[in-house]
Amino acid sequence: MGFQAAHDKLKGALAKVQVDSDVTGLLPRYYPVTSSNSSLEVDEHDDLKAGSSGSSKWTVPQLFFTCSLLCFLLAAGTAAGLVWGYAMTPRRMQQCPGPGFDGQVLDEVPPGRQLSNAAVNNDEDDGSCFHEMMLVGGREHPFEEITGVKGHIMPKMFGKVREKTIWSYWYDPVDCPSSNNCKMPDLIKLCAEVIELNKGTFDFHIVYMDTVRNWVSMLELPLQWQHLQPVRQKEALMNSLLARYGGVALDLSTVLLRPLDTMWNEMLLHRATFSGYMYRVNGQLWGRPEASAPWFLMSRREGIFSTAVRNQVVNYCDAFRFPDLTLGDRTLTPVLGSINSSLPSCFEDQTVWDKGNCPEPVQPRLYGSDASLISPRTDRRLIIRDPRDGPHLPFAYLDAFGMGTWRVTDTSKLLGHPPVCGSPSECWQKVVLPRFHSGSLVSVKLFRKGGALSFRTREELLTDENSFFFNWLRLAGADHLPLREPTTTTTTPLTTLTTRPATTTFRAKTK
Structure with missing residues (x-):
C-alpha cells in the first residue's frame, strides 16, 4: 500500500468517527496541509475539518504515532511467536x-x-x-x-x-x-x-x-x-x-x-x-x-x-x-x-x-x-606389577616433574630426594640403568607432560646429550632422530630384548 493510499484510508476512518466526541477526543490532532507555502492556522475544529479536506497530507506527529503503533504490533507478534515456539520445543540440558x-x-x-x-x-x-x-x-x-x-x-x-x-x-x-x-x-x-x-x-x-x-x-x-x-x-x-x-x-x-x-x-x-x-x-x-x-x-x-x-x-x-x-x-x-x-x-x-x-x-x-x-x-x-618397580621412577615427582631435564653427570645433591639416590648421576646409575638391564624398565612415564621438559623445542631435546631424556632415547635406540620433524614416520622395530624378571601371576582365591 502506497503512502497516499494509506493517507486516504485513514481520513475515511476519521470521518466515520467524527460524530463521536468520545472517540474523537482520543485521536491525535490531524493538521491539514494544503501546500508547502501555506501557513498553518490551527483551531479547536481542525480535527473535524480534516475529514473533508481532500488535499491534506500527514504531519510529523501523525507519522510518529502510526510508526509507533506498527512497531508495537510487530514486537507483540514476535514475542507471541517466540513464546509459542518455546512451548512447542522440548526442554533440553544447557551445558558449558x-x-x-x-x-x-x-x-x-x-x-x-x-x-x-x-x-x-x-x-x-x-x-x-x-x-x-x-x-x-x-x-x-x-x-x-x-x-x-x-x-x-x-x-x-x-x-x-x-x-x-x-x-x-x-x-x-x-x-x-x-x-x-x-x-x-x-x-x-x-x-x-x-x-x-x-x-x-x-x-x-x-x-x-x-x-x-x-x-x-x-x-x-x-x-x-x-x-x-x-x-x-x-x-x-x-x-x-x-x-x-x-x-x-x-x-x-x-x-x-x-x-x-x-x-x-x-x-x-x-x-x-x-x-x-x-x-x-x-x-x-x-x-x-x-x-x-x-x-x-x-x-x-x-x-x-x-x-x-x-x-x-x-x-x-x-x-x-x-x-x-x-x-x-x-x-x-x-x-x-x-x-x-x-x-x-x-x-x-x-x-x-x-x-x-x-x-x-x-x-x-x-x-x-x-x-x-x-x-x-x-x-x-x-x-599385575607395581609401577614403582618399573616405569614410575622413584624421583618422577621431584623438581616439578622435570626429571627429564636432569643431567646424567650431575653430582649435586637433590632436595627432597628419595632414599634410593642422592644426586641425578646416582639416580641414573643406581635406578635407571639397573632396571633397564634387568628388563623391568620397558618404558618411562613422564607425569604432567614432563614438567619443564615440555617447554623445550625439538632441537633442544635432541641436542642436550647429557640430559636424562636424551639418554632414554639412546636406550630406546632413538637417539638418531632428525632435528627437524619428519613428514612421515618410519618403522624400525628393535629385536634385541633382555630377559624380563620373574613376575607374579595373580589368580583369584576361592573362599
Whole structure:
C-alpha cells in the first residue's frame, strides 16, 4: 500500500468517527496541509475539518504515532511467536564445556526434579542421570539423541583392527581440536615417534577427537564425553577401545624403551586376560588415593574392559559434572578386585589421607549387601606389577616433574630426594640403568607432560646429550632422530630384548 493510499484510508476512518466526541477526543490532532507555502492556522475544529479536506497530507506527529503503533504490533507478534515456539520445543540440558569453564557446568533441571548430586550416587530410578536425560531430551528418538546415529551402527573400523595394537589419544581444544588441525608439543611428538620406532609387531594408532566415532560407539562412553577434561576423555576412550579390540593403552607422555612383544607373549603364556600396574602390590604403601595405573593397560579383546565400559556408562554417565573424577581408576579397580580379592585396597592404606577419593576395591557396588553373595572370579587371570618397580621412577615427582631435564653427570645433591639416590648421576646409575638391564624398565612415564621438559623445542631435546631424556632415547635406540620433524614416520622395530624378571601371576582365591 502506497503512502497516499494509506493517507486516504485513514481520513475515511476519521470521518466515520467524527460524530463521536468520545472517540474523537482520543485521536491525535490531524493538521491539514494544503501546500508547502501555506501557513498553518490551527483551531479547536481542525480535527473535524480534516475529514473533508481532500488535499491534506500527514504531519510529523501523525507519522510518529502510526510508526509507533506498527512497531508495537510487530514486537507483540514476535514475542507471541517466540513464546509459542518455546512451548512447542522440548526442554533440553544447557551445558558449558568443562575444560573451557574450569569444569563448571550449567544445568537446566526440570521443575520438581534434581539431578544426581554425585557421580557415584545414582539411584535405580529417579536419581539416575539416564532418567533425567530422557526427561530433558530425546523423547521421540532417544537412541539418536544420545548417540547421534539412527539405530546402532558398528564403528567404521570395527573388524579391521588387529588385537596387537597400541592405542594413544591426544586432544587439545586450541592446539589439537582435530586430526587435520593438530599441533602437538615437541616432546609429545618425539614420544610418538619413539613408540612408532619400538612398536615391534604391534600396530600403532593415535585417536583424535574427530576420529573417535571411527573406532567406538558413543554409547560406550559417558554422557557428554566431549565435555570431559582431555585426560578423562582418554581414560574412558581407552576402556572402550580395549573392550572392543584389545591391545595396549599407552599414554603419549611415555618413552617406550623397547617393544612390548615380550609382555604380550607373557600374558598369552599365562593365559591371562590383563597385564598392567597397580600400586601397593609390592607391599609398599602409597599415600595417594589411587590404585590402578590407567596410563599403561594391556588386555585381550572382550575381556575385563567390557565390564569397565559398563561401569563407566551406568555408574558415571554424568561424569562431565565432576572434572576431577578419575574415570580410569574408578572403573577398572573394582573389576580387578572382583577377580582377585587379595589385591591391596586404597582404603586400607593408612598413609592415604583423602580416602574419599579412593576407588572401590570390588564390584558390584552393593553398599550394605551380604558379602557372602559376592564370590571371587576363578575363571580369569591377571598379571599385575607395581609401577614403582618399573616405569614410575622413584624421583618422577621431584623438581616439578622435570626429571627429564636432569643431567646424567650431575653430582649435586637433590632436595627432597628419595632414599634410593642422592644426586641425578646416582639416580641414573643406581635406578635407571639397573632396571633397564634387568628388563623391568620397558618404558618411562613422564607425569604432567614432563614438567619443564615440555617447554623445550625439538632441537633442544635432541641436542642436550647429557640430559636424562636424551639418554632414554639412546636406550630406546632413538637417539638418531632428525632435528627437524619428519613428514612421515618410519618403522624400525628393535629385536634385541633382555630377559624380563620373574613376575607374579595373580589368580583369584576361592573362599
